[in-house]
């Protein structure tokens with residue numbers, strides 16, 4: 138434009154794919170195609186996502202100055218001549234012609250330049266348009282440097298403010314606001330993270346150590362990063378408060394904290410001065426973790442208020458762009474929990490904290506608040522895992538984030554954090570993306586299956602460099618002694634776990650809870666039940682035998698890869714064994730076999746131990762998921778074929794794999810051995826019971842029998858909404874005339890329920906995962922329980938239930954070893970386990 142000083146100059150930019158894409162050409166009205174420029178395409182002021190394809194500079198006699206007209210791809214499509222125009226004063230020709238430049242330098246605490254000349258574009262009418270930034274965008278900047286102590290120097294470097302209608306007043310305010318926001322951001326994080334390197338790498342956007350060709354230099358980098366992080370953890374442990382250190386209760390708390398909670402609070406406060414900032418609170422279930430975390434929130438809030446008061450600082454400044462796509466700073470805590478616990482958090486705060494001391498918002502339901510700015514103003518926002526997983530960018534083309542992701546929280550708390558044990562699922566990825574100064578995982582069962590559970594938590598905590606999976610596998614979860622030592626160090630530094638039966642240094646119990654007794658009822662199936670069981674067992678066993686027979690030759694090979702989940706092998710090859718007639722029944726089509734098939738047979742055997750009528754029922758997908766089973770339709774049908782329909786004589790017999798049984802046995806009203814053992818009336822008038830099963834259909838059957846003996850009961854399963862759950866629990870716990878029995882499904886109702894109204898708990902069936910059962914037991918055995926508690930378990934002799942007991946012990950050992958820092962790893966369900974279960 139400057140060169141030719143024509144009356145009208147145009148700049149045409151190639152936007153279509155091809156050799157001219159992103160290249161710009163001058164087109165002067167006088168001289169066609171008079172020049173060529175490498176101008177980076179800019180974005181439209183009116184359609185921010187859209188690239189400008191035509192610009193024209195024209196001199197206006199009337200205004201005695203130039204104006205720049207622009208049109209973007211969208212404007213062109215819409216048939217507009219121009220999308221708009223801006224006054225143009227040529228001070229310096231920048232990449233995006235019609236905006237002003239703001240240059241910022243960012244310094245570390247030691248005045249080392251982290252970013253120099255960061256360029257942001259400021260528009261006359263819009264504060265910041267992030268998509269236009271060529272340097273790292275503000276969003277990236279925040280996420281990368283959130284924990285840094287920063288200082289800023291901003292200059293409005295290229296602005297001819299005189300041409301603006303308000304002489305640039307508004308622009309100046311905007312720049313000031315940006316500086317303020319950045320300053321307060323660094324202030325709020327100052328105390329938390331002092332080592333840029335550590336947190337920088339912990340960021341999901343940081344560069345990974347592994348990937349591509351691992352040269353010697355890169356392996357050295359891995360080694361250095363690991364050693365540096367390990368050294369850091371060792372050093373940080375030096376300042377860890379000892380196990381007896383207590384801190385005073387925050388002022389606004391209504392009930393006195395229990396001694397172990399005060400000790401936990403000391404530890405939590407310490408962790409918020411360390412890096413990674415936050416950690417894992419893994420106290421046994423029912424030890425009052427909720428109130429402990431609330432005490433932390435409250436304590437830190439009053440501390441911040443005191444500091445603010447001293448500095449006479451007013452409310453934290455926030456800034457948002459017109460598109461509202463920028464981050465909003467918050468001093469609040471975001472709590473993420475299963476839907477069933479949203480009201481529990483609110484209620485705990487209402488019950489135990491003085492009125493008005495913490496503002497709480499439940500981010501839940503269709504009418505939830507959509508403004509990040511409003512949410513950022515609350516002290517506590519409670520939401521669910523499933524809502525967080527929906528917060529990510531909805532469409533690739535429009536990377537708009539949900540409000541929770543647009544807030545930089547002071548603190549993030551994941552309740553029942555084992556929900557993110559699989560790092561690959563959407564929920565885990567979404568919670569890892571959330572921004573916060575401090576990150577907390579709260580769970581009574583941090584390790585349920587294997588060390589991957591622990592990795593997921595470290596990833597969430599951004600415990601760099603161990604949050605990179607390959608590095609974690611190579612340096613920690615590698616079966617070596619060194620790996621175990623590292624795991625122990627990580628556990629000792631980042632995780633606090635106390636159990637209910639633990640004694641403190643003075644030999645006193647951690648909390649004084651009433652007595653807990655565990656009664657194992659050893660049962661013998663009735664003759665009829667045993668007969669049905671045997672039919673199903675024979676079928677399952679021969680199926681496995683066939684599989685094993687075919688692979689006898691490969692036995693050694695199988696042994697050598699026993700660390701693989703054998704079910705995967707079974708899945709691959711099981712199908713070939715199906716030709717054998719022993720497996721197929723007349724009703725059974727050629728079975729498409731897979732791991733899940735054998736697991737579903739096992740599941741049917743477990744059902745036989747509870748009630749034969751369960752065999753008639755379709756396997757419900759949510760119930761199967763509790764077993765880690767996902768059945769295809771075909772597999773579902775196969776599983777169903779076990780529950781054969783009445784054949785030749787529908788009136789009184791049922792045929793199962795060619796054997797006839799009494800029809801009555803398959804009726805819900807028939808008293809199975811287990812159901813008859815549930816002698817609830819005997820437990821006494823002032824006693825209430827909780828009955829747990831992983832199958833809602835079993836709960837239903839128990840309900841039928843409770844009705845028959847006239848006992849009042851309520852049911853909590855996956856279909857009961859959180860509010861109703863809360864009401865049912867309240868009624869059960871506080872109303873002596875309310876339900877005497879609570880039927881709870883293991884997976885849906887296992888977590889977070891406080892059922893201290895009951896003091897007998899019946900675990901009707903056995904689950905592979907002992908952590909789930911423990912969670913269920915802790916519903917009644919927790920702080921607040923006043924009566925002696927009895928846990929009833931059932932084992933049907935000579936059935937798979939006996940084998941499950943052995944497997945459960947194995948899994949418990951794993952969790953115990955890791956959590957105690959003893960570190961012996963690892964047990965999965967192996968082929969050998971299957972052989973034991975089926976006696977082959």
Ligand SMILES: Nc1ncnc2c1ncn2[C@@H]1O[C@H](COP(=O)(O)OP(=O)(O)OP(=O)(O)O)[C@@H](O)[C@H]1O
Pocket residue numbers: 392393394395398420421422423424425426427428485580581888889890891915919920921
């Ligand atoms: N200091 C206290 N004084 C009185 N009651 C308390 C105290 N701390 C906790 N409680 C009560 O103890 C019960 C159990 O607490 P909470 O539900 O927080 O346990 P939890 O450790 O979070 O268990 P889970 O792992 O099962 O979620 C609650 O009813 C809670 O109100």
